[in-house]
Amino acid sequence: MVKKIKKTLQEPSGSEEQSPDPEKGNGYWETHKKKKGTLFDVSFFYDWCKACGLCASLCPRKIILNDPLGRPYIEDMDRCSGCRFCVIHCPDFAITVKERFADRRRSTDEE
Amino acid sequence: MREEAEIIRQEYLRHDKKFPHVWCPGCGNGIVMGALLRATHNLKLSKDEIVLASGIGCSGRMPTYIDFNTVHTTHGRSLTFATGIKLANPELSVISVMGDGDATAIGGNHFIHAARRNINITAIIINNSTYGMTGGQYSPTTPYGSKSTTSVYGHVEHAFSIAELAVTAGASFVGRGTVYHASHLDKLIGQAITKRGFSVVEVISNCHVQHGRRNKLGGAVEMMQSFKNNAVTVGKAEKMTTEEMEDKFTIGILADIDKPISTEEYRRINRQAERDADKVVKAKVKNGVKRYEE
Structure with a gap:
């Protein structure tokens, strides 16, 4: 657990003004509590994707980017709001948005 | 818990077809x-109680991929086959998918008469303003002045408005949506399927390869943005003047009326005629006249 906190403290947080101190109750923990349960995972099925660019252009938060071949990818997955606008506008049924729960498995693997 | 997608x-989807x-x-x-x-x-309809019929064209490929009861018919005759299916088994919910050329040019007569007869069919008409599959010839919905392979100096004829045509022809439910407003389109199609009577959903779609490229409308993304900018809901359109409505189109439910369905009326009359015929036969038997069949 201590390792996890240390690791999160080392990660660059979105807002630099907040002091990343878990005891004071701001910084990572506030944002994490807010985001808890509302994280989303976007997966692209590249076998069916035709790289039309609709998902990247219609994303309201502009988090879907295109690689040189035009295929979509996401760098900052935590910013996804889960609106599924890309899912209903994908003509090729190649996008799935799933709710992502806390990264329990990943943290246990690391420990 | 699986996602809807x-x-x-x-x-x-039929995964044995080539995806x-x-x-x-x-x-x-x-x-x-x-x-x-x-x-x-x-709507929680099972796959066995839906029939999907289509004609020829890009939209005609749709039943190939969907795992309903599907039939891929001849050009413009999607509604005629659908009418036959509906007459044979009225419990099925029949959906007919057509393109704009399929519905208003080759099958134009079938379309207006299906609307006039008011058969319980859902017609989804994908309007991309051109014959996309055959190489971009002009269709009845190509706007005035726009270029195509058969009108290289600009189109000289004026376009059909499919939804208004359906309203005038007497369809009981008419809606218009675009591919940009996809969740709105869900609701429109759902309402059209549940509505008893001939229901038409016109979907403004993009053909950036044949229509957009020749008229410099940009790619798929730019055409989608133009749908977003030009679509006006029915409520807003009433308050706007005709000058403001130039180059724009209304989306939403344009007509929603209740009237008797011709296939059901036909069955009722059939039953009435059978009962009358039985009465005649019984009277003849009673009077000692031999029946022809015996």
């Missing part, structure tokens, strides 16, 4: 197909 992909589908990258047909599948999934 996963259920649609795993249960409603990805044949439509161009960014084509609106895929979005309409997704909206149709979501609408039928939300």
Whole structure:
């Protein structure tokens, strides 16, 4: 657990003004509590994707980017709001948005 | 708990057909197909009680990929086959998918007469303003002045408005949506399927490969943005002047009326005639006249 906190403290947080101190109750923990349960995972099925660019252009938060071949990818997955606008506008049924729960498995693997 | 998109992909598509589908990258047909599948999934209709008929064209490829009872018919005759299916088994919910050329040019007569007869069929008409599959010839919905392979100096004829045509022809439910407003399209198609009577959903779609490229409308993304900018809801359109409504189109429900369905009336009259015939035969037997059949 201590390792996890240390690791999160080392990660660059979105807002630099907040002091990343878990005891004071701001910084990572506030944002994490807010985001808890509302994280989303976007997966692209590249076998069916035709790289039309609709998902990247219609994303309201502009988090879907295109690689040189035009295929979509996401760098900052935590910013996804889960609106599924890309899912209903994908003509090729190649996008799935799933709710992502806390990264329990990943943290246990690391420990 | 599976996502809706996963259920649609795993249960409603025919994976033995070659996926990805044949439509161009960014084509609106895929979005309409997704909206149709979501609408039928939300209505909790089983796959066996839906029949999907289509004609020829890009939209005619749609029944190939969907795992309903499907029939891929001749050009413009999607509604005629659908009428036959509905007469044979009225419990099925019959959906007919057509393109703009399929519905208003080759099958134009079938379309207006199906609307006049008021048969309980849902017609989804994908309007991309051109004959996309055959190489971009002008269709009845090509706007005045726009270029195509058969009108290189600009089109000299004026366009049909499919939804208004259906309202005038007497359809009981008429709606218009675009491929940009996809969730709105879900609801429209769902309402059209549940509505008793001939229901038409016109979907403004993009053909950036044949129509957009020749008229410098940009690619799929730019055409989608133009749908977003030019679409006006029915409520807003009433307050706008005709000058403001130039180059714009209304989306939403344009007509929603209740009137008797011709196929049901026909069955009622059939039953009445059978009863009358029985009465005549019984009277003859009673009077000692031999029946012809015996």
